[in-house]
Structure formats: C-alpha cells, structure tokens
Amino acid sequence: MASNKKKFNWRSFVSLYMTFSGIIIAISGIILYIAPPGRIANWTHLTILGLEKSQWQALHTLFTFIFLIAAGFHIYYNWKPLIAYLRTKFQKKTTIRVELYASVLITALLYTLILFEAPPFSIVMDFGESVKDSWSSGESEPPVPHAEEMSLEKLAEITK
Numbered sequence: 494m495a496s497n498k499k500k501f502n503w504r505s506f507v508s509l510y511m512t513f514s515g516i517i518i519a520i521s522g523i524i525l526y527i528a529p530p531g532r533i534a535n536w537t538h539l540t541i542l543g544l545e546k547s548q549w550q551a552l553h554t555l556f557t558f559i560f561l562i563a564a565g566f567h568i569y570y571n572w573k574p575l576i577a578y579l580r581t582k583f584q585k586k587t588t589i590r591v592e593l594y595a596s597v598l599i600t601a602l603l604y605t606l607i608l609f610e611a612p613p614f615s616i617v618m619d620f621g622e623s624v625k626d627s628w629s630s631g632e633s634e635p636p637v638p639h640a641e642e643m644s645l646e647k648l649a650e651i652t653k
Contacts, residue, residue, distance in 0.1 A: 504570040511563050514556045523552035525623045529628030535642075536635035539628075 524541050528534060534546035541549065568575070607614045635641065637651050 502565075507563050507566045507570055511560060511567060514560045516562065517552060517556045518560060521549050522558070524549045525553055527624045529625055532635055533628050538641075 497512060504511075525546075527541060528541060528546050528549065533539070538545065544552070603614075610618070637648070642652070
C-alpha cells in the first residue's frame with residue numbers, strides 16, 4: 494500500500510521563507526527610513542502600524558539575519574541546478590565574463606559613491622533625514638536624553 498503523504502519540501506520552504514522575509518525586510522526598512530530619531534520615538538511612544546520603533550528595528554535586524562542563513566540553505570538546496578547551469582554555459586562556450594565584470598564594477602562603484610555621499614545617493618539620504626527631522630517639535634522632544642527610562646524622581650531632579 495503506497496503512502497500518499499508527501500515529504501516536507503525544504504527547498505520550497507526556504508524559497509518561500511526568503512520571499513516572505515524579504516517583504517518584511519523591505520517594509521521594515523521603509524518604516525525605519527522615515528521613522529523619527531529614537532529620542533522622539535521613545536519619548537512619545539510613537540507607533541507605526543501598531544509597532545514601536547524598537548520593534549521595527551528588531552524585526553528588520555532579525556529577519557535580515559535569518560534571511561542570510563536561509564540564503565545559505567537556498568544555495569545548498571539549489572547547488573546542483575546552479576552547477577548544471579554554469580556547466581551548460583561553459584560547454585556552449587558562452588561566457589558570463591562580461592556580466593560578471595559589469596556586476597562587480599557596478600557594485601564597487603555604488604559602494605564608493607554611497608560611502609562618499611555622492612548624488613543621487615546623498616539626496617536619498619538627505620530626504621530621509623528631513624522626513625525624520627519633521628517629526629521633531631518642542632512638544633515631542635524629551636526634556637533630557639532617554640528621559641523615558643528615568644524614574645519621575647530622577648527626571649524631576651534633572652529638569653529643575
């Protein structure tokens with residue numbers, strides 16, 4: 494009697510997990526791009542889509558970390574198709590040399606331009622900072638850094 498029960502497909506699971514976590518990483522990255530500085534977010538207990546900034550940071554960091562682990566498994570589960578693809582390319586004497594050099598060159602160029610804050614990258618970062626700064630007002634600023642973590646007694650003593 495043959496069993497109709499299928500085994501858990503780890504290859505599909507990893508691919509789907511990477512898709513869903515990629516969406517979470519993208520959304521949390523956008524939220525963190527526009528979220529106010531921590532001093533304001535923490536003092537006002539600002540929530541965006543029901544989560545505080547620290548929760549968005551945790552989601553973004555941990556999903557990215559686990560995404561990288563899943564990427565390793567993705568390569569592991571797709572190693573044979575990857576090698577077969579490369580073998581076919583080399584047997585047909587087609588080369589990905591130009592694409593390889595172009596992708597490395599573009600990556601190095603982007604890396605350098607971003608580090609030196611060159612336009613248009615500086616414009617994107619400046620826009621994000623202006624959005625973050627727009628959250629700030631006299632009412633939203635804490636009286637001292639990390640005031641939300643202090644006892645009322647300590648806060649009253651400092652703000653005399």
